[in-house]
Amino acid sequence: MKILNRFLLLFKSDNKENVDIEEQTPTLINNLINFFLFCIVFIEGVICLRSEDIFFAIPLLTLSLIFAFHFVYLSRNSMARGMQNSLFFFSSVTFLYFVVFGSSTGINIIWSALFPPFIISLMGMRRGSIFSLLFMALIAIIILIINNYGFIDLAKQYTLTEKIVFLAFYFLFFIATYAIHYTYTEIILKKERRVLDSQNFNKTQEELISKLSHQIRTPLSNITGIIDILEKTTLTDDQRDYINTIHASSNNLVNVVNNMVAASKTNFSQIPAEEVSFNLYSTINNTIKLFQDDQEKKKFSLSLSADIPTNLIGNSVKVKQIFLNLLNSLLKYNKSELKTIAIEVSRKEILPNKIVLKFRIISNTVVPIPKSELGEDAMHSSEVIHLNRSKYINLLDLGITQKIIEMDGNHIEISPDSVKTVIEFTASFKENNKSQSIENIKPPTKQSESYFKPSVNIADANILLVEDNFSNQQIIILYIKDEVRKIEVAFNGKEALDKFGKVKYDLILMDVQMPIMDGFKATEKIRQIEKSTGTHTPIIAVTANAFPEDKEKCLASGMDDYISKPFQPEDLIHKMKKHLS
Template identity: 30%
Template sequence: MSSKFSLTGLSDIALGKDLRQEHAVAGKRDSLTVLNSVSFFLAGVSVLFLIAFQINESVSLTWFFLSEAVAFLLIPLLARQGFEKTSKFLLIAYADIGIIILSSVFGDEAMIQAFFVPAVGLSILLFDKNELRLRNLGIMLSVVSFFILDYIIFDRISMTEDGYSLIRWSMLSGAFVTTWLIFNTFSEFKEDAEHQTLELLKKEQELNRELSNKQEKLEEYISQLEDTSNELSKSARAKSEFLATMSHEIRTPMNAILGMTHLLKQDNPRKDQIEPINILDFSGKTLLGLIDDILDFSKIEAGKIEFETVEFRVYKLVDVIMDSFKVTAKNKGIELSSEINDNVSKKLKGDPARLTQILNNLVSNALKFTEEGSVKLEVRQLPLPEQDDKVRLQFAISDTGIGIKKERMDSIFDSFTQAKHNTKRLFGGTGLGLTISKQLIELQGGSIAVESEPGEGSTFTVELDFEKADVREEPLRLVKNAQKESELNGVRILLAEDNLVNQKVMIRFLERWGVDMKVVDNGRQAIEALDEEMYDLILMDLQMPEMDGYEATETIRKLDDPYKRKIPIIALTAAALKEVREKVFAAGMSAFVTKPFNPADLERKLTEILKK
């Protein structure tokens, strides 16, 4: 049955288009094309005869040809509803009946019966070779009609007026019956179509309800996702705030411990005081290293680690690392040495702080797990023929320590993991050093590898790429007496620091450098002190009561006095997080010093700021 019906589609049927397909194709089936074309042609002919007999006031023939015209118009539609074969026989039958009626009206002399020949041909065109029986029946229908006309109506029967009336009413009855069958079929199709439409509407309503339910669930999931995302954001912020707070709270007393230890070393201690002071210094720096490892591990996990690109000298960097471990190696009786190949570039661009951190971790591990023998750091430059502006350095840290078993090779870079289960108990440490080093190396596009034999030692090899830097000859500097006068002598500095212990530590350092200083407890007092007199520089702590360092700096930058408004301000921060550093510069500070600070670094930074 057809899935689509419209009286407006009669022109499509006349052109042989298949209404059962969304993409109608003219002449898709030849027999249907013939049926459509002949039906509409004969409908037109019937209309012409209808008009002719209406003019001659022949009522019976007028109604007959009216019924013929309607039948010829409806036959193609009937074929589209699935009654294709019936439609073809009706077309042949109506054509034959029309020929018989016309022949009866006009008589034998008009030779209307000659049209039975194309009627026979029509049967051949309508039924293909696969429908020979139906074709033959159609042909027989036309032949029988011819013989009825030629041998019965014309020659053997003398029709009375009542006979003609009988034939006329029989034909009209047949036409009405045919019309009734056609419209009954259309009615069934319409009901079926309406039923299908209702079912489709019900399915659409069900789908809409399902879609609505799914949309509600989706909105609920989105809401839950937003809540989860908000919770994660809060958790991340809480974690960052916790790290910042812990960093500040731990580094603040560490600044006092390491600062006082440094002062004690410089105060010519007695021999019996030297060892306790060294132990205190070593323990403080170890604790600071653990804190830095945990903070760096959290930064790497959060994807917030960043690298800078500055110029540095490899020789100087290696010398600083070796100097920092000399005392440890000497105390353990281990030979500590370094070797830099002659082809290594003197000056490079990269992140010297992260490189120092990586090498410090590896050298520290080598010394920790070596009880006798040696630890050596070798630096080589590898060729990079396709990179004229870059070089690749290879750092090899070898030791004669306890070594690592093969089955533990891969796990030593895992978080909180060491080579042996009892290593943590024997040697201490968090097990984060190698993890952080590996991640820092890989984040810079480098690689790390290890070779080791249990009981014979290990060799860690690091490869990193650096940019070449312009090498300019620096003027020779004369080495002055260690007791030389500081360049800060006579400089007026305002110190804003709320921690009493850190105040004392800073005062001791600044007094040694000949600084003329004033100490206040918070940012508000710093602004009041600056109103009273002029200072060359301000050292500003960040977290203080009443007014913190950020607010105090912003207030100073808005002062009317142009000289005081532009005074250099250096932040003293115990927080080593990037967010804090960004906030420092956003507030208008000139630089920052991280607690616990290295006295030499602080002095150098103060001098550089004052020379600008």
């Protein structure tokens, strides 16, 4: 077995870059087909040449050279797009040649029965089966018409026994190959679904830990804030002792929350970060197959725009995870007798060495949300739909999916109405193009470095606090009121934008999770306004989201700094002074 394994390794692609398993398998199969066809045709040609049968020797040796060329060059280059079609054409010509003309060995009719295994392995189970049956019909016509009536003088004459044996062999090989491929595909799909379900379960736990962390940190921040303020007042010895005990206990609770978050990141982040070369169509199509194994009537359609490369470089496991969750949710809440899902992929942006794709999923799923929660005209109001995106995400159980998509700085939108639901999201990849040079791609410069910001004394600064929780507002104001005299408050991102358009602020303290408009969207809007005015206002995220990627997401949205709750007042004031100066 070790010798056989080493032999099979000879047929792996020489491509040194990481390639998804779905791309490695077809390449290995194509190489094996090339090799065996070369051996079959070459041996037949040599035998014919030795018997001085030039009519058979020259075509067979020529075909053997073509298969050798495929094996040496085309099939060892996994990015050769025309290799599969070329190999299919010459394989068909070879087998057809064997059927029509035969050869001096007398076993060519048996070689021709190997056409179904070759073509199904090469073209896939569905297309390969269709081509195999069409080829069988063509062979039957050749045997019954050309052979009987002698349309071609040099055509091989078959006896009735040979015809029966050949068709029986061919059909048995077809049935056996189809059964093997079907069984293998089912096993692989079930195994893949178990792996993705396991990852989904881990992500659910991580999301739960994240929510618990956020819910604990917000009141804990208020408790520590009040304790810090009380410590600065006149206290008796007993009172100070009590305050110190509460403070120590609060610090211990902060450590517990931090350890809980760290543990969740260690144990639950199961999606590998490795970027590999993969076929986007095959990846999505294989995920669709996971939902076609029951008795429900379902209709899927998948279309990719012509300007999307066949192979991309990115995280194929993450793509599968996103589509598994989306399709599972849409089908779960779809009460229609025929469930339809259309997937459209288009190219949104063309950037150096980067491809931003837009995925659009249209389903006849009606989101199960009571109209009483949104008002009578909710289902017809695009504004209400946008503002209640989080509610739709919760109802469709897409919180994990949202986290996976937004983790890379992308976004997801849901637009339901009375007959369908449309989900749109973006994702970034790299084009698998070795010739593309990245030397001239300059790293992006921070927007804040493009502007001159005069130093502002914190006592004279005009601060905008964006926070939807009244208690949190009061605590932060108590933290900084001795340092800052001018503080204005906004309860959400939209209110902050309205104030920003009317008043000049020296610094903004921005919460992240808020109704109407969150902190990320508000920051993006502010940065867009500043592009036209040539100014830059420092924005510090003040949030209970304490995961490492939360900080990365804040900075990626255009914020200048980040501090997580609970925090020491001195740390916040230090950051404010740093950005004001």
